[in-house]
Amino acid sequence: MPVKEKKVVPQTYTQEQAFQASLNYFKGDDLAARVWVNKYALKDSDGHVYEKTPDDMHKRIAKEVxxxxxxxxxxxxxxxxxxxxxxxxxxxxxxxxxxxxxxxxxxGSLSNCFVIGNDGNSDSYGGIMKIDQEQVQLMKRRGGVGHDLSHIRPKGSGVKNSALTSTGLVPFMERYSNSTREVAQDGRRGALMLSVSINHPDAEDFIDAKMEQGKVTGANVSVRIDDKFMTAVKNDTPYTQTYPIFSDNPKFSKEIQANTLWKKIVHNAWKSAEPGILFWDTVINESVPDCYADLGYKTVSTNPCGEIPLCPYDSCxxxxxxxxxxxxxxxxxxxxxxxxxxxxxxxxxxxxxxxxxxxxxxxxxKILEKINADPENEDVKAVERNLWLNIRKKAGEGRxxxxxxxxxxxxxxxxxxxxxxxxxxxxxxxxxxxxxxxxxxxxxxxxxxxxxxxxxxxxxxxxxxxxxxxxxxxxxxxxxxxxxxxxxxxxxxxxxxxxxxxxxxxxxxIEPVFLPVYKRRRKVNPNDKNSRVDFVDEVGDSWEEYVVFHQRFKEWMKINGHDTDKKYEQVELDKLIKISPYYKATSNDVDxxxxxxxxxxxxxxxxxSISVTINLPNDASEELVGKLYLEAWEAGCKGVTVYRDGSRSGVLISNEEKKTEDEDNTGDSNFPTKRPQTLTADVVRFQNNKDKWIAFIGLVDGRPYEVFTGMADDEDGILIPRWVNEGLIIKNRNEDGSSRYDFQYGNKRGYKTTIEGLSHKFNPEFWNYAKLISSTLRHGMDIDKIVDLINSLQLDSESINTWKNGVVRALKRYVADGTIANKEKCSSCSSSNLIYQEGCLTCKDCGSSKCG
CATH class of the missing domain: 3.20.70.20 (Anaerobic Ribonucleotide-triphosphate Reductase Large Chain)
Structure with a gap:
């Protein structure tokens, strides 16, 4: 009888085994070990880890290369x-x-970034929706995506459909942003860059879009600025915007004062770190691929971080x-x-x-094979298949x-x-x-x-x-x-x-060192007699503080005879830094x-191009930001971004023009306390353990105003089609005169479906807490503070705690990027220096991110 070949079962490890082995590999650097295990160790969808240390990963890569x-x-x-x-x-x-x-x-793809676009710069609804679908298809394969909106006709332009006039750029910015937020990539959201030419008549609306709370939170935005505009800024002369952009025979044009729009760009960047700037004439004139523009290599936008300008369907x-x-x-x-x-x-x-x-x-x-084997209708698969065929052509042709x-x-x-x-x-x-x-x-x-x-x-x-x-x-x-x-x-x-x-x-x-020495905290058991408690937080947890040296600073210390195990006082650390080559050379020191x-x-x-951010202190002036931007253009930079420390925490005001700098920003006096009869609403789905949940978030001017949350698919829950992600919440009356809240959504054929009584569809205990939270929402309390409030609720039953966590996850979507988290600690380094980015808590000290 022939000997049956024994099947080789690959060795697998637990997350903890891989972490401990990697911790040894990185010589005790727990942050490096955690990042590698979480992001790069080979694992399957069941959570089995197939690589114990980065050596295994490097062998995998070397074998394939x-x-x-x-x-x-x-x-x-x-x-x-x-x-x-x-x-x-x-x-x-x-x-x-x-x-x-x-x-x-x-x-999945091996490409870090893609740019997409339409041949002929079509601004038809079909073309715009095609880009939306392509963006999602790329993001689910782990890619970051960029595309330009300069081809979309400006607000008020005539269209040959029932709308009669165009809505302009901003609604499509929101659409693309929302699509990004929907796509998960192994625990992180997709990354999107939206750009537009300063020559577009809606450029100012584009520049202002992210200044309104809750809008365009899933995208980075950059303005393509041409030399003619920059010259007009320097000379304080007018500038003409046209549609189509730079057309000799435009359908629409308007003259603006270049300096007025320039000051708006500078102000918004000073206040919120966006928009970024792309000096587009420099990008195009210097671009080698644009020598082949007529063969499909015309650069139209960049990847999300701006370092790779690309033509449609190219990748890198x-x-x-x-x-x-x-x-x-x-x-x-x-x-x-x-x-x-x-x-x-x-x-x-x-x-x-x-x-x-x-x-x-x-x-x-392999992606194309999977698409072809999928059971969907051929019409459904066509866009995805053509997308990857186009990407394959560009990757193989241009390399x-x-x-x-x-x-x-x-x-x-x-x-x-x-x-x-x-x-x-x-x-x-x-x-x-x-x-x-x-x-x-x-x-x-x-x-x-x-x-x-x-x-x-x-x-x-x-x-x-x-x-x-x-x-x-x-x-x-x-x-x-x-x-x-x-x-x-x-x-x-x-x-x-x-x-x-x-x-x-x-x-x-290319950046300088952020800090050569910094402090972290680790939670300790206060009953442990050998533990040292340096800090007790507001909820009573005890923490030990310890000094962390940047690895190369630590190497400098060893080479120059300084003890790396000693417990240094701050004065001693300051003296060490002063005699090191890192003195006056950190992010905050460099001119x-x-x-x-x-x-x-x-x-x-x-x-x-180069991805680089100019870090400025909180007290930096708008004038300085403007000077830096002008210097960047004159120095030959292709793009530049400025981040003023703490700047993004000021973006929460929905109606900025109605507030002065001196007003208290803890609430919004313009937010209505009397509920409008009809609210637009977002539908948010999430999963806690194996239970599926759903949240309906009523909005006023894009800001949460009320919340209904509960089970999505049990007998007492609610079930609506998966494709429904928005609708209306309408306040109605029952026959006995009591209030009820109905949810209404429309399908693709225009038919409307109404689900009566959201407040009665869920567990009554949930509804009581929902009324409390909705009350704080409609009185204008900042979303991040409401998140803190909900997190602090001490609730007994498991189901109500699960509900509480779901509400927090739903509301975090609306916390403006850059908002500081008050009562959270980084799970990687225990820092309190956390901010919200796209609904996720991101540590400014170590860079780790955690989505609710």
């Missing part, structure tokens, strides 16, 4: 790839590639070079940069990036890559150079110039072995400023590129590296104008 390498001449071996990526030391695939390469449990995968690892003998008088090893590794990194494109094409084929960096701040500190100084800027520019030349050289060498990207045409690129810069710096590279072509249409970026930098244990991206100039100088050697 080596498999692709074997298709081409002179392949790298699996061991060679592993040595480059292990320990997060040199080359670090970011985000989606790290999680997705070799992952058999998810049918990201990889970071850990700059600190090339500093030999760091923090000593002998410190120097290993340029030879650096250049060698950049060549390998670009090869790996090109391999990842092949892996992405395989992933897209765009995203080589970036992390640890710029630590690299400079390791060399004894102050971040933001002239020496620091000059050194950084030199490093990025070297990266550009080495990466383009690697792409040419790869083209010799594997062929150039499908539409390469040197003639088209001959006048591109970036290509001419390469020619001036390295003529041999340029003429080699003319002869052999280039493997990739564009190659370079500088992305934010939040979780990546936690695992490299370095400063993030803002220097940072802008550095970004502009580095941008000359980045063919995509």
């Amino acid at each position: 080596a498999r692709i390498e074997k298709k081409y001449p002179n392949p790298m071996t699996e061991d060679e790839v592993f040595d480059l990526i292990k320990n997060f030391k040199y080359i670090v695939p970011q985000g989606s590639p790290m999680a997705g390469i070799g992952n058999p449990f998810q049918v 995968r990201l990889l970071a070079i850990n700059l600190f690892s090339y500093v030999e003998e760091p923090f000593t008088a002998k410190a120097h940069f290993n340029y030879e090893l650096f250049k060698k590794h950049i060549n390998a990194a670009q090869r790996i990036m090109d391999d990842i494109i092949d892996l992405e094409l395989e992933k897209i084929d 765009r890559t995203g080589i970036g960096i992390t640890a710029e701040g630590d690299m400079l500190a390791g060399l004894g150079i102050t971040y933001g100084s002239k020496e620091g800027i000059d050194f950084s520019v030199d490093i990025h110039k070297r990266i550009a030349l080495a990466t383009y050289r690697a792409s040419v060498e790869t083209a010799k072995e594997r062929g150039a990207f499908g539409i390469f045409d040197a003639e088209r690129e001959k006048n591109n400023p970036f290509i001419l810069r390469l020619k001036e710096a390295d003529e041999e590279l340029y003429y080699d590129m003319l002869e052999h072509g280039r493997r990739n249409i564009a190659l370079l970026t500088i992305a934010p590296t939040g979780t990546t930098s936690l695992m490299t244990q370095t400063s993030s991206g 803002w104008m220097s940072k802008v100039k550095m970004q502009g100088a580095v941008q000359k050697w980045i063919d995509h």
Whole structure:
């Protein structure tokens, strides 16, 4: 009898086993260990963990990259790839590639970001809805998405339907934002960038949209600003907006004062950190892919963080070079940069990036197979299938890559150079110039072995400023590129590296170190005689405070003979920082104008863009924000974002014009206490354990006014179609004169369905508490304070506590981004420095996020 082959069952681990093993891997850095286990360790939908430490992940990635390498001449071996990526030391695939390469449990993309759009800039309802569906389809595959709204006709324009006139941009901003909020990506929401040209007549409405509470909370927004507008700002002259934008024969145009709109942009950015700015003429003029604009590579928007400008249906995968690892003998008088090893590794990194494109094409084929096998009607599947066919074409034809960096701040500190100084800027520019030349050289060498990207045409690129810069710096590279072509249409970026930098244990991206030393708290048992209680919070929990050193600051301490285990007093810590290379080189120390100039100088050697935020203190003036924006334009930046500390907490006012700066903002005197008969309403579904719940949130001007919450599918609950996410709550009277609240929704054919008596559909105990909460809502109490109030309720029964948690989850959706959480602690680092971002609590100290 033949011997039956024994099936190999993969080893699995519990979350705790993986965490403990990873904690040892990261030498006690619990934050790095937690981030890796939660976000990147291979796991299935049942919660089984298949990787114990990042070594297992890196072996998975190395095996897949080596498999692709074997298709081409002179392949790298699996061991060679592993040595480059292990320990997060040199080359670090970011985000989606790290999680997705070799992952058999998810049918997803390896691309970090996408841009979508319509051919011919259609602003028909069909075209607008198509973009909405494509956005959702991409987000469910883990991608961040950007798209531009400049093609949508302005408010009041004539349309040939029952509406007669267009509603303008803002309702569609809300639609796309709400779609983003609906899509979960392994515990996090999708990411969306919405952009519009300053030339669009509705640009001011776009700029103001996020200033109103509860609106457009699921998207970042940026304004595409052209040089003509900026010149009008400098010269204080008028500017003409047109639709279609920049049309020689517009259907609509209006003249505005450029400075008036500019001040609005500056004010809103000062107040709420948005909108961001994209200097669009710089983006387009410098863009290498735009040399192929007529072949479908016209850049129209950016990814959510702004570092990758893209054409419709193109995508990009990201990889970071850990700059600190090339500093030999760091923090000593002998410190120097290993340029030879650096250049060698950049060549390998670009090869790996090109391999990842092949892996992405395989992933897209798997997505298409799943779409084809799904039981839905062919008409339903058509949009999703065509979306991925378009993405596959762009990825295979242009082969765009995203080589970036992390640890710029630590690299400079390791060399004894102050971040933001002239020496620091000059050194950084030199490093990025070297990266550009080495990466383009690697792409040419790869083209010799594997062929150039499908539409390469040197003639088209001959006048591109970036290509001419390469020619001036390295003529041999340029003429080699003319002869052999280039493997990739564009190659370079500088992305934010939040979780990546936690695992490299370095400063993030191009940014300076946030803080070299900070404090965390851990909860302790006060009955433990060996515990030390430093702090008792408002609910009576006891905490021990302990000092955390930035890993590279800790390395500086060890090299320079300072005890890292000693319990330092604050005065001693201040003295340590003062003699370290991190002194006057943190996020809050660096001169803002220097940072802008550095970004502009580095941008000359980045063919995509740079994601960077200028952090300002709370007392920074609007005038300073305006100066920084002007400096960024003149310095050659492609985009810029400003964040003034604490700025977003001021966005909650619904009707800002009716309040003065000196008024008490704890309530809204304009919020009606007498209930209107009819309210618009959001329908929010959520799950507690295995129970399905539903919430109806009545709204006034987009702000919660009343809440009805209960079970969605039991005998005493309520059941409505899954596609219903909004409707009306109408106050009516019963025959005995008592009040009742009915919910009404319409279907796609215009028929309306009314469900009578929301207040009687749920457990009466729920309704009593709902009346209490609705009363606080309609008297204008801030949503975050109501969330605190509900959380503090001491309730006995399990069902009412479950209900309470559901109400909190529903209401958190309406807390404005940037609002400070008063009574919460970070589960990762125990910090109290938490803010709401898209309904999720986000720690400003460690970056971890938790959605209710």
